[in-house]
Amino acid sequence: MKDWIRNALSIRQPRRPAPVGSLPVVGVFIVRGTVKMLVTHPVSTELWDWLVLSGWRNMPVKADRRKGLLLPDGALKMLIDADPAERNQAHARILELAESQD
Secondary structure, three states: OHHHHHHHOOOOOOOOOOOOOOOOOOOOEEEEOOEEEEOOOOOOHHHHHHHHHOOOEEOOOOOOOOOOEEOOOOHHHHHHHOOHHHHHHHHHHHHHOOEEOO
16 A cells, blocks of 8 residues: 555655675675675675675575566576676676566
């Protein structure tokens, strides 16, 4: 009911980005807006700092039911293997691979 009222009165507030968390562990999802990526490999501190600056955050809740885009399982490995100077281009290519989450 509250959701309907917020929509009807146009008083919906945009969500603020989640706070930066600790290094994600293998097996959890990280999010950037509506895009989710599964952490399949250990993430270095340097890579996590870069991901945070690129807008990635730890999943704010355990069971996120929001619909969005899901990156393929090898996406994080592609970022890990990318040269730091080429990481922005690799990131752009990876985001193009995102598929709708059913």
